[in-house]
Amino acid sequence: MSRTVYLNGAYMPEEEAMVSVFDRGFLFADGVYEVCAILDGKIIDFEGHMARLERSLGVVEMSVPVTKSELLEIHRELIRRNALEEGAIYMQITRGAADRDFIYPKGVEQTLVLFTQAKDLTSEKDGLKVISAPDIRWGRRDVKTVQLLASSMAKTMAKSKGKDDVWLVEDGLVTEGSSSNAYIVTNEGKIITRNLSNSILHGITRASVLKLAAELDMEIEERPFTIEEAQNASEAFITSATSFVYPVIEIDGIEISDAKPGPVSKRLNQVYAEESRKSAC
């Protein structure tokens, strides 16, 4: 069944939504995006995603083409028109269409696209098998741009080896997953995740989950870790808008927590889902 998508002020069947071949998102990956999870037909962590959107756009000298309340209304209308109960809304903003030139064009109308993806977010999580791969992405990973080829390459490589995902490594230290933040739990029960910098995306789920973990009196340390430390940890997991808290049960062929989801990731996933349902808008 065809979805209804949003493009530059109008709702239309996905087959009719067309963007120019000169769009800078297409030619230069000159655009940023956000993905919000939808539970019970409501949006999770909307404020956080909008704050990061504004920040990403600011770094590349763009602004949000419509107001935040208009964006909220567009999200809600897409949920209604597509009868979306559980899944995600993808939103992309590019600098728009202009003759090809490396210099940012002036006075161009930005392209704003949103579409829904139905997805089961809440069923039992069995655990991911990951392999490590060199982090060959650009130096501003804190900016959520649409240039995702390095991540796409890495994830495809993992799939071709029968694994689920990659953990990216730079200078011997894990940065993050291909589309998620990475965590381990030490044998003493402390949660370790890389500190925020330009080296990783500042995950909105990461912020929410760390806040909940602190409220549960779990100990947290924000610092980089190695693959070897992760392989010797008592648990490992990832977070992202569409995976919530997802256990990692194997890293480079070494089983973690007896190849079963551990208690910390299970608890955090449960609490995050509960709290998200309560605060969804």
Ligand code: PMP
């Ligand atoms: N890191 C990367 C590289 C990602 O693509 C994502 C998913 N957007 C994340 C982390 C997790 O971010 P969030 O929790 O905001 O989805």
